[in-house]
Amino acid sequence: MMMSKKVAIVTGAAGGIGRSLCALLAEDGFRIAAVDLEGTDLNGALSSLDKDDHEAFTCNIGSEAEIVATIAAIHQHFGRIDVLVNNAALGPTMAATVDTTADGFRAALTVNLVGPLLLAREVARHMGPEGGAIVNIASLAGIVSNPKRNAYAASKAGVVSITKSLACELAHRNIRVAAVAPGYVRTPMVAGLERDGKADLSKVRQRIPMGRMARPDEIAAAARFLASDKARYVTGSVLAVDGGWATFNQPGEAHPPVSGTPAAELGKPAPSDNFKVVVVTGGGRGIGKAIAMAFAAKGDKVVILDRDETELCETEKALGDRCLSLKVDMADEQAVIDAFAAIKTLHGRIDVLINNAAIADRFMPVEEQDSAYLMGLLDINLTGAFLASREALRFMTKPGGVILNIGSINTFLPFAPRHAYGASKAGIDMLTRCLAAELGPDGIRLATIAPGYIRTPGVAALEASGSIDSGKIRRRIPMGELGKPEDIADAAIFLTSDDASYINGAILYVDGGWTAFGNAGDAAEIEENSVREAAQ
Structure with a gap:
């Protein structure tokens, strides 16, 4: 035994x-x-x-x-x-x-x-x-x-x-x-x-x-x-x-001068038994849905924002009475303002905001990428995260609130010709760091999760369109496999918990080792005839 x-x-x-x-x-x-x-x-x-x-x-x-x-x-x-x-x-x-x-x-x-x-x-x-x-x-x-x-x-x-x-x-x-x-x-x-x-x-x-x-x-x-x-x-x-030092x-x-030694430096504060109010943008499917379900499973009240009404309804039904869903286009400033006003009316506070809403690019050569296309992607992936953060901060719990931004391996290693997507995710990481430096004195923490290739409907669509080759991708990942949405949800639960109470402004790569690999050639050996990764 x-x-x-x-x-x-x-x-x-x-x-x-x-x-x-x-x-x-x-x-x-x-x-x-x-x-x-x-x-x-x-x-x-x-x-x-x-x-x-x-x-x-x-x-x-x-x-x-x-x-x-x-x-x-x-x-x-x-x-x-x-x-x-x-x-x-x-x-x-x-x-x-x-x-x-x-x-x-x-x-x-x-x-x-x-x-x-x-x-x-x-x-x-x-x-x-x-x-x-x-x-x-x-x-x-x-x-x-x-x-x-x-x-x-x-x-x-x-x-x-x-x-x-x-x-x-x-x-x-x-x-x-x-x-x-x-x-x-x-x-x-x-x-x-x-x-x-x-x-x-x-x-x-x-x-x-x-x-x-x-x-x-x-x-x-x-x-x-x-x-x-x-x-x-x-x-x-x-x-x-590091409490945000590097940000x-x-x-x-x-931070303003502190008199004596802060109590939280000497001992761990007593944990709270209260449920959290958690807002997840892009919560209708994939990673966002997995995150929403993880928080609901631990007893928190979850609000999911998404522009796809069908997926919103399906996720709300799956989560039951612990969930509220709101149809929102994250690129529409007034719609974001109205959504957070509704959340304030219902719950009165926000404890955790997960900025997950994003769209992928269309793998077009730069000659075909005009300003309308570029700004359309940046508005959802980056400006939308900023707007949600701004509105959430108006009634976020202080101290103790957490904003978690979902970045990407493209934050660190941009891919061609994914210019706008990579730029949006690099911007997400910098937004995290700027807000961490600004809001640390208020007791609000920030962090970024940077997923690698995750088995989501979005990745399945890219594969179906021929935009990506899952076999080549798996060989490029040291662990030799794509991740699961639940892997990102587990990281989100940790980073927003009391166990992460001194993490502020940091980025956590959940990528199977993708960003660690710098050699030429393949990072992993896989069977050529293995079953293709299925989207979840």
Whole structure:
């Protein structure tokens, strides 16, 4: 019976984030292999867990020999390995370049980059045919630069890179690889920086749109999601958990000065038992319908907006009395205003807005794309999302409201000749970031989901018209398959939940590894005579 329970390895388990990781993964039923340096309080990390299910292992991840021996010992002890969370790291020294030795620089690379790669290598050797998940704890320092963090930042940028390359290499073995990129977290390491005069946390808070640092459990919750089956189509993705730090790009303060330490930085607020009022645009079919059904299934009140009356009626019937449907053309400003006025009259508030409404382009050469065609697509895909956000903000819950925008892999990798569509989705991501920087002080969070190819009626229509070749597409995806609308719905449920409470302005690619693949040739091998992907 014990052999059937999944096993998760957490490195740096004795630290703040590590302890939270152990606790949350144990809550999900994992047996924990807690790994840290000799002399650290590993027993303390496991003290609140059932000791019959968990075990502590000492290891210096700067030593290849110790890594090999430790992973072998963990596999021998538990009989299986399902999840690895690469959390252990050396913090930044904050030393000037001229004061940094080669040995010091190499030490950061050895522990922060080489160690996680070797751990992933050894864990992959021991994962069974059912695969598993590897989650790397990177850092915002590996995405945006700072002075005097040369070795640390370079090592974490390397972690971002190996997350993507490992995702592509290991996908055929059913091993997913993703990363969390935390901003400032209230850990003993950060407290030490303040104590040593290397960081002024009051200034740090003013630089973050949400006005506070993260709690360790907020980083752990993101890692837990990425390791879970709810993220089954997420690989190669790097999720920033930074309170909106990376969205702010102007002189001045992102948040007014904060007196003392915010309560939400010290402890997790009590969860609310109230249902949410959730508005989903383009909710009549495909991804929008799956999202609407997921929220309704958890007891929330759902309002779906769509311009197709037939699909609206079918979805409303499927959702029952927890749903209201409104026929709306998202390119019509007055129609959007009227729709949100009706929602206000009925519910009085909006807790979550999902901007999903969009149309695909017609794959025409640029010579055939005139201004009416281009603006028609941009009006629905981008202006419509802006209008819905503007109107929702007039009565959105503060604090606690969430706006989630549905982008696309075209956000990052535009396709020719899909000029307007790619531009609209790039605009969606930037709209998310601008609103995150603006609304963070009000306690409203933003995020973008960027789906890859998903088995929807829209994709089926593109295939039927000969616009896409599903066989070629599947070979281009490291995981070798198209996603399901439910994969996007699962991501939406997470990003709008309390578990995502420090995610603001981030983009999550749910694409089977599409955006992580940079090689020439195919990303996956598929059977040429396999059944074509069916639309759902």
